[in-house]
Amino acid sequence: MGATSAIEKTGRIVIIGGVAAGMSAASRAKRFDPGAEVVVFERGEYISYGACGLPYVIGGDVTADSAEGDDFERLVARTPEQMRGRGIGVRTNHEVTGLDAKAGTVTVLNRAAGRTSTEPFDRLLIATGVSAVRPDWAQTQSAQTPLGGVHVLRDIPDGQAIEASLQGANGKPPKRACIVGGGYIGLEMAEALHARGLSVILLEKGLEVAGRMLDKQLQRRVRAELEAKGIEVRCGTAVEGLTGTGHVTGVQTSGGLVRADLVIVAVGVKPNTALAKAAGARLGKTGAVAVNLRQETSAAGIYAAGDNTESLHRVTRRKVHIPLGLTANRMGRVAGVNMAGGDATFPGIVGTAIFKVFDLGVARTGLTQAEAEALGLKAVSVDVDSTDHAGYYNDSRPIHVRLTAEVGSGRLLGTQLVSPRHISVKRVDVVAALLHRRSTVQHLFDTDLAYAPPFSGVWDVLLVAADKLNRKIRET
């Protein structure tokens, strides 16, 4: 800002949604301009929590600090009281039900009091996240009296409802769980419910589990891990309905009836865009809210950030909708700074994702071979089976790396890893860093990666893969 330019007053910043993006934005805005009024409306009871931790609370890997505490509340990073202490006006149980962009107001329902009010804003952030998809077959009985024992998992109340089912709130504790959907929520829940002693069957409509995340070569390994741990996996199985009266008793599928007294519906998410539409903000081809690098929507003074929002994929230079926690936090920070009069940009993502299912770690970044081909790129991949530590080291474990590059240019496009020592796949981050810096396979091969026998082979498996891919590129 030049010395002669007028300082624009920030005015009233209103944020819709108080989880990852919303609270990041609120904190950043207040830090950037301590004089700004920042108000957050969160329709739920909790703010600023790690939704990615929900399956781990259910599985018993996250426990409250004290015996009286609610395990789910361990996911909460900051309470409304803490945020208010920083001068941020947090109003939980307040749902924004309407938006008038011209007037610069939102309509807010105080759910506890049942009262509606109109609240003005100078800058507005729409951080409304995503909702779990509930297919028609899951909408059994009526919305007022849904079938007991059927759950999605998006937020803390969803998790608490699953926990209540596990405790037998709907009758007796369940014994047989059916998980519908083999994406990572489904996979993580398979592990969690198995850990709780249930017999678990996982149904996937597609040909394999983790199908949207990995190439075929690696999908199989994920299923093998599930089956080795005693999860029954049925792929190519479409769900047609639920059975039961009052409480679920089974899932009707293209392959027959599956008995179950607990059903987790994990078939995907959809961005919550009603308020963005009401604001006149453009949606992208992905169906999520379109923004520029400053997180500005097409509607003046209105920003979007988080799971409801598109981001730029730095490898493809296309807009994508990949709702993940880190991305939401980053977008929120950028939006917060800009709403408070600063100038920040979100440089985009490279499609990194990671999950654990039982002992198996699974990670990816960039593009898979299938994704690259679908985009018309001439891509080539290699697969390497090696060990995560020196091969001769007793505690070494297998690791599989698939590495993908562009033919001709040698540009790195992506990698996928699986290993039965789950944290060994965190080396995906090396490729993520190189993708951000637009690198070639040779750049990866040249990298001075850390070596000692309890950490890797002298040639880390990523270097082995780069060497093999370099040769394949030369031969292609």
Add this chain to the structure above:
Amino acid sequence: MGATSAIEKTGRIVIIGGVAAGMSAASRAKRFDPGAEVVVFERGEYISYGACGLPYVIGGDVTADSAEGDDFERLVARTPEQMRGRGIGVRTNHEVTGLDAKAGTVTVLNRAAGRTSTEPFDRLLIATGVSAVRPDWAQTQSAQTPLGGVHVLRDIPDGQAIEASLQGANGKPPKRACIVGGGYIGLEMAEALHARGLSVILLEKGLEVAGRMLDKQLQRRVRAELEAKGIEVRCGTAVEGLTGTGHVTGVQTSGGLVRADLVIVAVGVKPNTALAKAAGARLGKTGAVAVNLRQETSAAGIYAAGDNTESLHRVTRRKVHIPLGLTANRMGRVAGVNMAGGDATFPGIVGTAIFKVFDLGVARTGLTQAEAEALGLKAVSVDVDSTDHAGYYNDSRPIHVRLTAEVGSGRLLGTQLVSPRHISVKRVDVVAALLHRRSTVQHLFDTDLAYAPPFSGVWDVLLVAADKLNRKIRET
């Protein structure tokens, strides 16, 4: 190579030294030009082994495939027979004792037969590695009858000699070990001998252990780990001599006598440069052999690679002597291709190193704050104490990251990590990759690192450090 240029015949390639660099060179040369004659002279019995694994064999983390096997031989990647099967003439127990660069010959002593011969070469690789430093005080008694129970650890015979001492070959099995030197060999041997049931005392001349590798802030944590595991550590303690007749009984130090019936001397290494000097090849300021990026020494037709050779530090653009296994392998590959008529270059290192001592992982890459300051760089560092997994995840462990950058430019200079889950410090590789690509702290902060609760916090500790360092740079 242009279509009209004459193809130069490779002729006879002679390689002195058959461990990491030498055998990598031999394999590459033969692969590049299958018609070339490639001969390797190795003065020892073993070739192509992972010397970095030696402490782990002694500690019991590397064991032979069969009960009759020698645990040390598990470190051998390829036998002379296997290499001969690929058409590479490997001669073990052959020591090169002389070199006539003008004549293009080496003098070779067949140690088994006691015969000397003269061998011609067209291209020569000097891959003679380093020797352990043996200070005057360790040269007790005579070279013919050294004091029993006093060892260095560089190669398999050294390891086997330590094992023989542990088995009581010199009398009864030792009970008290004294390790002289707190670099990583010393630290790894402290763990190994502790695992073998010995009482261990470690002496370090400097103010702290791991002093050459880390800034002060992290050195202390390494010592704390040793002490917590029952190792007695005495820093600022110089060794003055040994006591004992026939077999060692103690170490005389600046702080008094330390009783010990096993002594490991781990006070550093020095490059074996006698043959390079005989060839008229220039040594660098570091004392190691100077080479260009093609691994050519200043003597025509003579190459050097491996622990005896300098390499280019990509962060400082200076020549350094940091003998490590991966670097040796890389140099060897480059030398091999070039000796066979190809054109390869070694782009250098960024100073990555990693080790484990008990449960603690320690890693670094680039420059420490102290190293940066010694080079006259205006550097700034931040320290972050966080967790390696999500803070709320029960199995999360502490991790400490120190991140260093250049004031003004924001250029990343290096990082140091310690964590009681040792493999969590392998994320050092992310910074190594970014250093290779000459990146800023902002580049690190922008990187889409993998997040799920069993792998990291939503902001990986590296991102937390980058954010903090960015702020500090702006304030500096």
